[in-house]
Amino acid sequence: MLARNAESLYWIGRYVERADDTARILDVSVHQLLEDATVDPDATSRQLLAVLGIKPPAGADQFDVFSLTELVAYNKENPSSIVSSVNSARENTRGAREVVSTEMWECLNAMWNAVAERQTYARTMGPHAFFSFVEERAAMFAGLADSTMSRDDGWRFLVLGRSVERVDMIVRLLLARVGDKASSPGWVTVLRSAGAHDTYLRTYRGALDASRVVQFLLLDRLFPRSVFHALRQAESCLEQLENQPSVRVGARAEALRLLGKARSELEFLRPHDLLDDLPKRLAALQKTVREVGEAVSQQYFHVAPWVAWTNTEVG
Template identity: 40%
Template sequence: MLSRIAESLFWIGRYVERADGTARIVDVLRLQDLEDSRLHVESASHMVLTQIMGLEVGDEPVGYRDVAERLVLDRDHPSSIVGSIWAARENARRARETLSTELWEAINMSWHQWVALGSTRVTARHLSWVRERAALIGGIAASTMSHDEAWDYFTLGRSLERADMTARLVATGALPREGESAWSTVLQSCGAHQAYLRTNRGLVEDDRAAAFLVLDRRFPRSIVFALTEAEASLARLAPTADRIGFSDEAVRQLGRIRTSLEYRSFVDVLEEMPAHMDSVQSAINEASDAIARRYFQTGTAPAWTEELA
């Protein structure tokens, strides 16, 4: 497979997942804006922008509208929803000959429908639509793409982005909210609230919620599940014959951080949760760089030039 096609498939997976995760976070904040006091919404908005998304915020107070402007409507920012949808479409256009017709139409239509929705004010309709489109694109990809190299690159990108987003949310502990467990908000942001309640019989406890989002092997948005899926994709792309260690740096980084979580006492993980989540994000960044060096075109693309006289 051409490196440019592989790279496009990888980033389609990442950008679609990024739009979905960002929509979940902003929607939880929107509900807080309706229900909680102004002070708590400002604190939550500041946490979303700085601690979760890693953006710089000045000294002025920020609220839901500021978050919506930067994380939903800012086309120039790759972490915003509109930026992610546009970037996913551009990458799909580059890999058009590899994508199924249904998948291309789903991604392309998502962009045009977003424009038709209008983007002067972010409403519940915008955010629920983004989640629905992300689920649709993922389902069409799973059912219309051959599960070969193309699928592995798509899945690899999606899994890394999902693990990174969950780590960012878990690291914050929670968004502040009155009269409710802080972890309920984190579970809702990850789309894990109902799955957690079903698994733990309706009891929300901080330790159990953190363990569910980090270590559960059956919930698809947990960090361990996503890292395991990413490792499986890498193993299919380049089966290893190494007798000692791992020559693939991406596999080594993901395996190291996954085992450090899975085989460590969760009490130890819980005591230093922000530090461990920072390690997860660092490992994902290093793995992404290693994947780019090994599989994607890193130099300047060749171009035709006029023959000199």
């Protein structure tokens, strides 16, 4: 397929997932701030911003629920905000209309059109309304992609993007809690953010502790939002993409190698060793995500930037 479209699909996958995950993370944090009077809103907010990789604007005052939501959800200047992710997803789709279905386009376009109105509504009715709107639309988009896209390379790039972003977001989510005590209620927050609470409870019969939560989110083979599952999914997309007769040797397999390495490290890890050097492990996963992105881009998205021509004339 056209390299530029492949790149767009990959980024559509990433941006939609990012909007979804950011909404989930923020939703849970906002609830925690509102429900638990013991937490320090400013410190918690700053911790969340750090996890999301968002630099607080210079001279930012004490953060509270509302200024946090403003920055992470609505701020157009902040490239990681939910609104920015929605914009980017829609813009990428607009430029790749012929490789996404009309249904997917209209889903994102309607979402984009509704953002302003939903934002106004959420300002009076509370931010949860906005988060659930984003989550619903993202779910609808995933459903439409699932039911309207051929399982061709385009699909693979979309799922690849989604999976890579998912690994990144789950890792960020865990990074936010690495300092917590094993029995901290913060771990429930993590599960809620990941949409994993119900599944976790059913899997572990209600027993809640840090080691199991981390185990579930990192290693579970069946839960689709676990890092392991997302890595496996990304790997399988790349394997199928790779399986082209015209593909030659070279640095091409780099992304696959990186993913396989990360996946197998998790796969053969003794579960009780998990908590020991968790921060290091999470940092390594983040690095992998970044490198995979670069390798994929080098391998598939040979999109030339605009070429600036110089004209010459001699006798």
